[in-house]
């Protein structure tokens with residue numbers, strides 16, 4: 001079921017979303033060689049809980065054990081933070097985080113180069129961010145979910161990369177995953193129509209190589225089948241009225 005949020009509910013999601021955006025900004029300053037993904041998780045959880053009423057969305061969701069998903073290099077999403085996973089120069093780290101406050105969730109992700117980005121990593125990060133921006137640009141009342149996916153896919157595939165199909169963006173609100181599903185591929189004018197007050201998470205996962213992924217034996221970590229690098233950027237947005245641009249709810253300010 002697609003839920004339409006009231007202006008008040010959107011303000012609440014913006015409050016949680018601001019904490020999400022600030023968490024990612026904070027982590028961006030902590031990403032360096034020698035830091036473990038468990039250390040980043042601790043920083044994020046402490047920061048989120050320092051806001052009265054806020055808590056991490058992921059901890060306990062489907063029994064997930066942590067505040068962040070931290071996915072390195074060919075890991076696409078859902079990497080579990082660990083003391084044994086220590087960042088190295090040249091790594092690509094994708095961080096996904098959600099915050100719950102006053103009964104509503106907000107969700108975002110960003111990918112970082114560990115200190116100095118190689119040309120390959122820099123281009124993948126730039127293209128994946130452009131793909132997200134293109135998808136957000138189509139998130140307008142009167143458009144369809146397929147317009148978002150099509151825009152994301154055009155940017156990613158136009159750059160010679162591929163988009164992951166097994167995992168998709170999603171509606172978000174009182175439940176972390178709500179309808180509609182928001183694939184990172186699609187056909188213009190197809191799929192559910194976008195209506196003012198819908199809140200959706202748009203989250204391209206872009207692989208340098210082939211689109212196929214598989215899940216490791218830990219039953220969480222999703223990796224590219226061909227071992228190629230993958231990046232992930234995500235924002236939660238609220239669809240505006242009259243075809244206006246959406247409000248991005250997960251910015252730091």
Ligand code: MF3
Nearest residue numbers: 058061062064069078096107
């Ligand atoms: N952020 C992921 C998504 O957008 C959800 C992580 S689910 C968890 O769908 F269980 F890992 F927390």
Ligand code: CO
Nearest residue numbers: 107201203234
């Ligand atoms: Co999401």
